[in-house]
Amino acid sequence: KNLPPGPAPSSWLVGNRNQVPNMKPWRWFQSLNEQYGPVVYLQMGRTPTIIIGTAQAAWEILEKKSPVTSSRPRFIMGQEILSNNLRGLMSEVGPFWRRWRRALHQSFMQKTSDTYKPIQSLESKQLMYELTQTPAKYREHMERYATSVVVVVTYGRRVHDVFNDEVVCLNRETQDFLTSINIPGKYLVESVPALLYLPNFLTPWRSEALKQRERDQEYLTRLVNEVKVKMESGRAPHSFCRQLLEERDKNGMDEMEIAYACATPFGAGVETSAGSLSSFMLACAAFGPSFIPKAQKELDAVVGPDRMPTFEDFEELPFIRAIVNETLRWRPVAVLGGTPHKATDDLVYQGMLIPKGSTIIANLWGIHLNPVDFPDPHIFDPERFMSKRDYPGPWQHSSFGYGRRVCPGQYLASNSIYINIARLLWGFNLSKARDENGKEIDVDTFAYTDGFNSIPLPFPISITPRSATHLAIIERENEMAQEELKAYA
Numbered sequence: 001k002n003l004p005p006g007p008a009p010s011s012w013l014v015g016n017r018n019q020v021p022n023m024k025p026w027r028w029f030q031s032l033n034e035q036y037g038p039v040v041y042l043q044m045g046r047t048p049t050i051i052i053g054t055a056q057a058a059w060e061i062l063e064k065k066s067p068v069t070s071s072r073p074r075f076i077m078g079q080e081i082l083s084n085n086l087r088g089l090m091s092e093v094g095p096f097w098r099r100w101r102r103a104l105h106q107s108f109m110q111k112t113s114d115t116y117k118p119i120q121s122l123e124s125k126q127l128m129y130e131l132t133q134t135p136a137k138y139r140e141h142m143e144r145y146a147t148s149v150v151v152v153v154t155y156g157r158r159v160h161d162v163f164n165d166e167v168v169c170l171n172r173e174t175q176d177f178l179t180s181i182n183i184p185g186k187y188l189v190e191s192v193p194a195l196l197y198l199p200n201f202l203t204p205w206r207s208e209a210l211k212q213r214e215r216d217q218e219y220l221t222r223l224v225n226e227v228k229v230k231m232e233s234g235r236a237p238h239s240f241c242r243q244l245l246e247e248r249d250k251n252g253m254d255e256m257e258i259a260y261a262c263a264t265p266f267g268a269g270v271e272t273s274a275g276s277l278s279s280f281m282l283a284c285a286a287f288g289p290s291f292i293p294k295a296q297k298e299l300d301a302v303v304g305p306d307r308m309p310t311f312e313d314f315e316e317l318p319f320i321r322a323i324v325n326e327t328l329r330w331r332p333v334a335v336l337g338g339t340p341h342k343a344t345d346d347l348v349y350q351g352m353l354i355p356k357g358s359t360i361i362a363n364l365w366g367i368h369l370n371p372v373d374f375p376d377p378h379i380f381d382p383e384r385f386m387s388k389r390d391y392p393g394p395w396q397h398s399s400f401g402y403g404r405r406v407c408p409g410q411y412l413a414s415n416s417i418y419i420n421i422a423r424l425l426w427g428f429n430l431s432k433a434r435d436e437n438g439k440e441i442d443v444d445t446f447a448y449t450d451g452f453n454s455i456p457l458p459f460p461i462s463i464t465p466r467s468a469t470h471l472a473i474i475e476r477e478n479e480m481a482q483e484e485l486k487a488y489a
């Protein structure tokens with residue numbers, strides 16, 4: 001009674017579960033919101049599930065009612081078995097989550113994130129140089145940038161090669177395993193938790209996850225120990241890990257909690273940042289002539305050809321800022337709004353009951369492609385951010401989520417996106433690649449991965465320095481940056 005509207009369940013037992021498409025479910029969710037309204041009810045097995053499709057409803061439910069809509073559903077395989085309940089991102093609201101969240105806030109709030117601008121600037125200079133050398137490998141270079149920033153900030157050491165670096169390989173193995181088991185419906189135990197009481201020999205799925213847990217704990221502890229050794233010899237640059245170790249008495253975190261907390265920025269911050277930069281490149285290939293000339297005019301007037309844009313130019317570059325916002329809006333990387341929330345009490349939204357225990361999904365695909373807020377939503381048009389609009393929240397888009405779960409890395413992330421977009425547009429002509437006959441190669445702006453983070457599938461793009469002066473500056477800045485980067489080895 002009074003539940004939000006939604007499609008009829010297929011059966012009492014599975015509810016709507018078998019109606020959800022395996023591929024890109026966010027598109028189906030969007031069509032449901034178009035049909036039934038901004039808040040839709042689905043019954044996933046026995047769990048009530050709420051799909052939110054507008055920014056206004058998401059703000060009312062997840063921000064204003066955040067005291068009761070900020071928990072997480074149970075993740076039996078990913079959180080309880082694989083991670084021994086030590087990953088804050090999947091954790092229910094409670095003392096463990098608060099400790100973890102406080103630590104992240106301290107190290108990634110705006111003021112602290114501003115102290116990471118120097119490393120972001122240096123890594124971005126290397127990225128610019130790499131693009132002059134091997135432009136076709138732009139995705140790899142962007143991934144290296146995003147990974148190195150996150151690993152420097154977390155452990156105080158750089159990443160030179162995303163294919164062979166040990167931290168990267170081990171973290172990626174964990175992330176891949178986590179993604180492969182966190183698929184709704186894949187394991188019966190997620191809907192029938194009583195299976196947890198079966199003996200080990202009847203539960204091979206458990207043994208596999210426990211083996212991965214052992215590997216994770218070994219390398220995550222090893223990485224923390226490396227920082228400890230450097231701290232003892234006075235060689236540890238400031239880092240998230242060092243701070244957690246130094247403040248152990250204050251933050252009350254034990255060794256393993258610290259080890260897992262340090263895995264957080266990698267898991268949450270690399271694919272999201274690199275994927276957003278890839279979406280920007282796709283927008284350049286698809287819509288470049290409609291916005292690049294204006295952006296370059298602004299950069300030429302404010303920055304000129306004799307130096308690269310810096311963080312200090314930010315206030316003077318309103319159109320570049322608009323491009324950053326439009327990049328995050330146009331193709332939201334956390335396409336389903338990140339990890340779902342859970343209601344810890346009944347609440348009522350516009351007369352509709354959201355029952356206690358509901359899983360709540362803010363479908364960013366629907367929210368950002370809602371033509372009421374963003375007319376012609378699939379067109380990449382930074383102009384929509386050039387004047388303040390009536391839209392809830394501080395960013396004028398919803399890319400970083402809501403309420404107590406709002407992305408703690410939002411400042412680090414937006415600084416990365418800004419500095420790279422400003423420099424890419426300043427230094428390069430970015431346009432459609434051409435085939436052997438000189439014909440432009442079209443790109444598909446819907447060709448994205450199906451994963452938890454949705455990122456563009458590989459596409460060709462032409463990246464060439466705007467002039468010999470720009471190229472010389474990119475080379476000179478990179479040379480100087482390499483000297484400064486030696487401090488992080």
Ligand code: HEM
Nearest residue numbers: 089265268269272273334337338400401402405407409413
């Ligand atoms: C463009 C880049 C990024 C985007 C678009 C993004 C987006 C998001 C979104 C939508 C959420 C879910 C919020 C919610 O549940 O309502 C989230 C959560 C989170 N993000 Fe980010 N993020 C980005 C980069 C980063 C970075 C660099 C970090 C590094 C610290 C980070 C750390 C986290 C963490 C730890 C959470 C979970 C918070 C919690 O469960 O309490 N993110 N992010």
